[in-house]
Amino acid sequence: MATVSVIIPVYNEGEGIENLVYELNTYFRDETRFTTEIIFVNDGSTDDTLSKLKHAEHIYYTYKVISFSRNFGSHAALRAGILNAKGDYITFMYADLQDPLSLVSRLFDEIISKEIDIAWAFRKTTTAGTSERLFSAAYATLMRKYAVSNFPKKGFDIVMFSRKVKRCLDKNIEANSSVFIQILSLGFKQTGITYDKRIRLVGKSKWTLAKKVKLLIDSFVAFSFAPIRLVSFVGISFFVLGVLWSGYIIFRKIVFDDLASGWPALLSILMVGFGVTNISLGIIAEYLWRTLDASRKRPVFVIDEFIEGALTPVDSNNRVLLDAKL
Structure with missing residues (x-):
């Protein structure tokens, strides 16, 4: 029987852990097509998230708890989970359960029936606010045009992939x-399903504006040459305009001699010139910094604690055997 590893990054989700574990036990108790491994990645939580994960009753699945030494971000958490996953297929879920657990079974069926390596769950509807929807739409449009042509219009949060893909990511x-765009760009056979995203019942979203902006920058710098090409285009454009403007000034001076010199025009030129220069240097600096960061080979994440638990024995009626809990 195949095993599916479900990676769940958690950050300050203490108030929702009890409900999360209850839902996991309820759903995977009745799942018979595959066995389940749940990998909780505690991304440097400062509340009681880790303690609640340790003391929760994980019954109908094997589990691992990976705890970071500090907050490294959700993508680092997903990568740590992938690295430590033992399943034949790997997928992601989130502690708020806005994405239904039934997606795990649907994606598994999609991969098995079509004999492919990657299956995506695309959002058909979402409960996000107007500003978040606008950001997502703009992000998807930019990514499709300048980085990854097959980036979906409505975005995604969930994907399932085979061990072949895992080896590439590791x-x-x-x-x-x-990590999502990295999977998209690998080129393996892919398919997708759609689903309706649910409202968050417990806690609040950690998806802040700062994290959205960082994702946008990371995506472009890591997967697109568009910013560098923009710098070149702007530089060439201003060079051509400068040459034409200089020719025009010389022509008016020689033929009509009617142009009065003045500091406002000079100041405008300097402001535009220095503005473009600084923007260009900023974009180039992003690439240089990331090259330096990669060359230092610092760890993407640091694991502070690793806990592994086995499947709790149950009888034929899915009742927990008492001896196993003593």
Whole structure:
């Protein structure tokens, strides 16, 4: 029987852990097509998330708890989970359960029936606010045009993939990058299903504006040459305009001699010139910094604690055997 590893990154989700574990036990108790491994990755939580994960009753699945030494970000958490996953297929879930657990079974069926390596769950509807939807739409449009042409219009949070894909990801654990776009760009056979995203019942989202902006920058710098090409285009454009403007000034001076010199025009030129220069240097600096960061080979994440638990024995009626809990 195949095994599916479900990676769940958690960060300050203490108030929702009890419900999360209850839902996991309830769903995977009745799942008979595959065995389940749940990998909780505690991304440096400062509340009682880790303690609650340790003392929760994980019954109908094997589990691992990976705890980071500090907060490294959700993508680092997903990469740590992938590295330590033992399943034949690997997928992601999130502690808020806005993405239904039934997606695990649906994605598994999709991969098995079509004999492919990657299956995506695309959002059909979402409960996000207007600003978040606008950001997602703009992000998807930019990524499709300048980085990954097959990036979905409505975005995604969930994917399932085979061990073949896992081996590629384990060989290239990238810092400051998007694991989703990395999977998209691998080129293996892919398919997708759609689903309706649910409202969050417990806690609040950790997906802040700062994290959205960082993801946008990471995605472009890691997967697109568009920023560098933009710098070149702007530089060439201003060079051509400068040459034409200089020719025009010389022509008016020689023929009409009617141009009055003044500091406002000079100041405008300097402001535009220095503005473009600084923007260009900033973009180039992003690439240089990430090259330096990669060359230092600092760890993408640091594991502080690793806990592994076996499947709890149950009888034929899915009742927990008492001796196993003593």
